Amino acid sequence: MSLIEKIKAIDAKKRFVLAVLIPTLLFFIFFNFVPIIYAFFISFHEMDFLNPPVFVGLENYKRLADDTHLYNALIVTAKFAVSTVFIGGLFAFIFALLINSVKKGAAVLRTVYFLPVMTSLVAVGVIWGWLYQPRFGLLNELLKLFGIGRQMWLSSPTTALPSAIAASIWQGMGFTIVIFLAGLHGIPQSYYEAAEVDGASSLQKVWYITIPLLRPTFIYLLITGFISGFQVFDQLYVMSGPLNSTRGFIELLYTRAFSYYQMGRASAMAFLLFAIIVTLTLIQFKFVSRNKVEH
Numbered sequence: 001m002s003l004i005e006k007i008k009a010i011d012a013k014k015r016f017v018l019a020v021l022i023p024t025l026l027f028f029i030f031f032n033f034v035p036i037i038y039a040f041f042i043s044f045h046e047m048d049f050l051n052p053p054v055f056v057g058l059e060n061y062k063r064l065a066d067d068t069h070l071y072n073a074l075i076v077t078a079k080f081a082v083s084t085v086f087i088g089g090l091f092a093f094i095f096a097l098l099i100n101s102v103k104k105g106a107a108v109l110r111t112v113y114f115l116p117v118m119t120s121l122v123a124v125g126v127i128w129g130w131l132y133q134p135r136f137g138l139l140n141e142l143l144k145l146f147g148i149g150r151q152m153w154l155s156s157p158t159t160a161l162p163s164a165i166a167a168s169i170w171q172g173m174g175f176t177i178v179i180f181l182a183g184l185h186g187i188p189q190s191y192y193e194a195a196e197v198d199g200a201s202s203l204q205k206v207w208y209i210t211i212p213l214l215r216p217t218f219i220y221l222l223i224t225g226f227i228s229g230f231q232v233f234d235q236l237y238v239m240s241g242p243l244n245s246t247r248g249f250i251e252l253l254y255t256r257a258f259s260y261y262q263m264g265r266a267s268a269m270a271f272l273l274f275a276i277i278v279t280l281t282l283i284q285f286k287f288v289s290r291n292k293v294e295h
Contacts, residue, residue: 039267039270039271040267040271042263042264042267043060043061043264043267043268043270043271044056044057044058044060044264045264046059046060046264047263047264048261048262048263049261049263050261053264056264060264060265060267060268061268061272063265063268064265064268064269064272069244069252070249070252070269072244072247073244073247073248073249073251073252074249074276076161076236076244076245076246076247076248076249077229077230077232077248077249077250078230079161079165080161080164080165080168080229080232080236080248081225081226081229081230081232082229083162083165083169084165084168084169084172084225084229085221085222085225085226085229087165087169088168088169088172088173088176088225089176089218089221089222089225091169091173092173092176092177092180093176093180095113095173095177096176096177096180096181096184097184097206097210099113099177099181100181100184100185110178110181113173113174113177114174114175114177114178115174116170116171116172116173116174117171117172117174117175119171121171121234121235121238122234122238124167124170124171124235125164125167125234125235125237125238125239126238128163128167128170128239129154129238129239132153132154132163132239133153134150134151134152134153134155135150137153139151139153140153154239154240154241154246155241155242156241156242157241157242157243157245158245160239160240160241160242160245160246161241161245161246163239163241164235164236164239164241164246167235167239168232168235171235176221176225179217179220179221180214180217180221182217183213183214183216183217184210184214187209187210187213187214191209191213192205192209195208195209215288218288219284219288222284222288223281223284223285226277226280226281226284227277227281230249230273230276230277230280231250231273231277232248232250233248233250233251233254236248236251237251237254249269249273250273252269253266253269253270253273254266256269
C-alpha cells in the first residue's frame with residue numbers, strides 16, 4: 001500500500017489532526033531542533049561568519065574554564081536568579097495572601113498588579129532607569145523628603161545590580177501572585193474552618209495549612225524562576241551598570257557572538273548554560289520530592 005493510499009485509509013478526523021499537527025511539527029523541527037543541532041556543531045568549531053568553520057574539538061569548552069569574564073557573568077546571573085526567586089517569591093506570597101482575603105474590588109486589584117507583567121521588559125527597564133536617575137530621578141526626590149542623600153543607583157557598581165533586581169521583582173511579581181492565588185483557591189475552606197474551631201491563629205493557619213498545601217506551587221515557581229532567572233537578558237542589558245556590574249551570562253554570550261563574532265565560544269557558552277540549568281533543575285526536583293504532603 002502506497003503512502004497516498006494509507007492517508008486515504010485514515011478517517012477524516014485523524015486526517016484533520018495530522019493536517020493541524022504537521023505544520024506545527026515542521027515549524028518546531030526547522031526553527032528549534034535544527035538550530036540546536038547546528039549550534040552544537042558550531043561549538044566544536046571556530047567560526048566568525050567571514051571564514052569557513054574550522055574544527056577545534058573541545059578547545060572552545062576548555063577556554064571557558066579560564067574565562068574570568070564568564071565567571072563574573074555567572075555570579076551576576078546567579079545573584080539575580082536567587083534574589084528574584086526568593087525575595088520576589090516572598091513578596092508575591094504575602095501580597096497573594098492579602099489579595100485572597102479581599103472580597104470587594106478583587107477584580108480591580110487583579111488588573112492592577114498584573115499590568116507590569118504585560119508591559120515590555122525593555123519599557124520597564126527604561127522607566128525604572130528614569131526613576132533611578134541620580135540628578136532628577138523620582139526615587140532620589142522622595143529620599144530627599146526624608147533627609148536621605150542622593151543615591152547613584154545604576155551609576156554605581158555597588159547598587160546597580162540590586163537596583164535592576166528590584167525593578168525585575170516589581171515587573172514579574174504579578175505573574176507569581178496569580179500562581180499563588182490559583183493555589184490558594186484550590187485549598188478547601190473546610191481546613192481553615194476546622195483550624196478556627198481548634199483555636200488556631202491566622203499565622204498558625206498559614207504555617208500549618210497554607211504553606212504545606214502550596215508545596216506543588218512553590219516547587220513550580222522555584223524551578224521556573226531559576227530557569228528564567230538564568231536566562232535573563234533584557235532587564236540587565238537595558239539597566240546596565242558600570243564595570244560590568246550588571247552584565248549577565250546571556251549578555252556576555254550575545255557580545256561574544258555578535259560583537260566579536262566568536263560563534264564557536266558563544267555556542268559552547270550556550271550549552272554550558274543548558275547544562276547548568278538542567279543540573280539545578282534535577283537538584284531541585286530531588287530536594288523537593290523528599291517529603292510529600294498528603295491531603
